[in-house]
Amino acid sequence: MPANVNGRRALPNYALYGAEAAQSTVDIVHHERIPSRASRFGFDIEPHFHDALIQLLYITHGGGETSIDGQVWRFSAPCLLVIPARSVHGFRFRHDVDGHVVTTAQSAIESVAMTAAPDLLTVVRTPAVLPIAPPEHSTSSLTALFDAIGREAEHPERWQYTAGLALTIALLVQVARLSEKVQRAENPARAATVARVERFRTLLDDRCRTRQPVASYAAAMGISAGQLTRLCREAFGISAIEAIDRRAIHEAKRLLGYSSYSIKQIARELGFRDEAYFGRFFRKQTGLRPTEYRLQEQGRLVLSR
Known part of the structure; x- marks a missing residue:
């Protein structure tokens, strides 16, 4: 039985539910079907936490109820659950539940996200239950990723952990996309703002070599120059002209560093x-x-060879 802390029963800290944390390492990407562990406990998983591990559950059949950090969600297939490290959580699964659960080290995921896609950190650190509205293209993508992680976990080979980690990052990209879809559906006004931001980004990519004024971008988006500037300050914390200039500088750096063009x-x-x-x-x-x-970039490239 877990020890008492300040007169209260301490929550179990598991590596995987039913296995003490000290009995398992965190340099793994673990995969299993949900019933394989849940059935051993009558499909009731008592509140607990994982000190260093994040879990991603993909419910493909059935459903149940989960509590995460005191909030209760009812869920049914198809849906995704994100359980960050140290989030106190428990489950009451229906006996017909099926799906996947992937468990890996939160610190490793965050290290990769910080370098490759900092926006993913919010997804990694936020508990979530995300319904998938069928038919959804993402369901086939999710199934393929979970199956691939499962194959890596079942067949030990060289660089197994690296491959599993890379696949988990790809999985989190799908989770982030799904999360954005859910947010847009719940908040149409925010969805319109996000769509405008993405439209502006596309225009910047298309026109970064033409030095067009703010008014030209605004006209292409069907809004005023003032509205575009307000949108940029909300989304990027800078004005529209600053966003245009930064995109031009990004392109200039690319050409200076990787082309033989003269200035x-x-x-x-x-x-x-x-x-x-x-x-x-x-x-x-x-x-x-x-x-x-x-000259600075050429020197850096020489040193990196």
Whole structure:
């Protein structure tokens, strides 16, 4: 029985439910079908937590009820559950439940997310129950990812953990996309804002070499220049012209670092009226002349070889 803490019964800290935390390592990506463990406990999993492990459950049949950090959700297939490390959770599964559960180290997932996709950190750290509205293309994607993780877990080979971790990151991308769909469905006004932000990003990618003014972007989006600036400040914390300039600088850096174009050619390629004006613009944004930046990048690339 768990020890008492301040007169209260302490919650069990499990690696996997029913296995003490000290009995298992965290450098694994574990996969199993939900009934294989839940059936051993009468489909009732008492409240507990995992000190270092995140769990992702994909309910493909049946349903049940879960409590996560004091909040109770009823769920039914198909749906996804996210249980971050140290979240106190328990389940009351229906006896016909089926699906997958993946368990892995939260710290490893967060380390990869911080480098590759910082926006995923919110998904990794937030408990969630996400219904999947059928028919959904994502269900086939989810099934393929869970099955692939299961195959890696069942057949030990070299780099097994790395492969499992990479697949789990891909799985979390699907979870994040699903979460955004659910949020848009629950908040149409927010959905409209998100759609406008994505439209602006697309326009920036398409027009970053043409030096168009804010009014041109706003007209393409069917809103005023003032509305576009307010949208940018809400979404990015900067004005619309700053967003346009940053995208131009990103493209300039790419051309300076990875192309053989001259500075004059790059200036013309990006829609600047002359090389001198481009040089002043680049230095104002980065603190370096284009030639200085190119030399810096060439040196860095040589050292990395």
